[in-house]
Amino acid sequence: MDTRLLADLVERSAELKGELVAFGQSARFDRWLTPLLLEAAGPGRELDETEAIRIIDRFLLRYRLPDGSTVVDRFVTGRRDLTEAERELLLGWREAYAAEIAEAALRLAVSEPRLVFRNPEKVEQGWQQMREDRAAFVEFCGGDELVLSPAAAEELLNAYYRHRWEAAPAARPGRGRGGRLPGGGLPGADFPVFELPPGPAAANTVGVIYDEVDGLNFYADYGMLRDLFADPHLTGRRKHQDLLRVYLREESIAPLPIRRLAAAHPGTADTVFRKLLRQPGFTWAEHGEELLRRRKPWYYADEPRPGVSVIGERLGELAAGGRR
Known part of the structure; x- marks a missing residue:
């Protein structure tokens, strides 16, 4: 990729991220995102802005919808106007942010283990x-x-x-x-x-x-x-x-x-x-x-909840920087 195209893509990335966030917060995904935010907010319905951003980011890029796809997958599929470079950029965010998101998810699991137990x-x-x-x-x-x-x-x-x-x-x-x-x-x-x-x-x-x-x-x-x-x-x-x-x-x-x-x-x-x-x-x-x-x-x-948080293998691997 030449430097001019790369510079244009970097400038475009901010716009794409804003569009992705708006897409993920639309009514079609409300049934999955809202419960995540409410659970994190707790009984007092208070949620730190930084933590909310991290939860939304994880939802956009890592959360598996019923058909196995992610929000960013659906966003890319539905946007016929995206260039091939823009598609690669958006889908690449799933891994580029993976370690950061995994660490945030682990910290949330440690501080609020009840969020892991939904059934x-x-x-x-x-x-x-x-x-x-x-x-x-x-x-x-x-x-x-x-x-x-x-x-x-x-x-x-x-x-x-x-x-x-x-x-x-x-x-x-x-x-x-x-x-x-x-x-x-x-x-x-x-x-x-x-x-x-x-x-x-x-x-x-x-x-x-x-x-x-x-x-x-x-x-x-x-x-x-x-x-x-x-x-x-x-x-x-x-x-x-x-x-x-x-x-x-x-x-x-x-x-x-x-x-x-x-x-x-x-x-x-x-x-x-x-x-x-x-x-x-x-x-x-x-x-x-x-x-x-x-x-x-x-x-x-509240009813007692276990103090041990269960995480998946992929999440643990990402938090360790890709090491098994």
């Missing part, structure tokens, strides 16, 4: 994979609840993910490595694949809990909170009480860690909450679940 079969598949991954985690790490320093937690999780990644081809002969996202780790050949969120990363200790329902989670200063439940004399210390208040107040923290500690220390849980709440008659057995429901109504509003 009961997918839900059960997710639960089964999470059960398998949790069993492997317990075997590798020695338990489903650990208290570590942030550095030790990252080192352990990276070792675990590497172990799972390297074992996957042997466990599934003849299949690629584009499998699953255990606990949020992104597949790929370059490690480490895991870093703690900012809160736990800056804490003195990190609680690592892989629960049967809530999946794999990380809790800042979990060691201090565990000490509070283990030693009733610490109920008078402000920093320990303040930490428990944070665990009860923050929406980013599910009931899981408090439930775990109360169950592990039944002899002191009542003392801890009576001191914190200033309610002498409080007992965990009678009032614990009511307390959690009152403080964390968001947790009980």
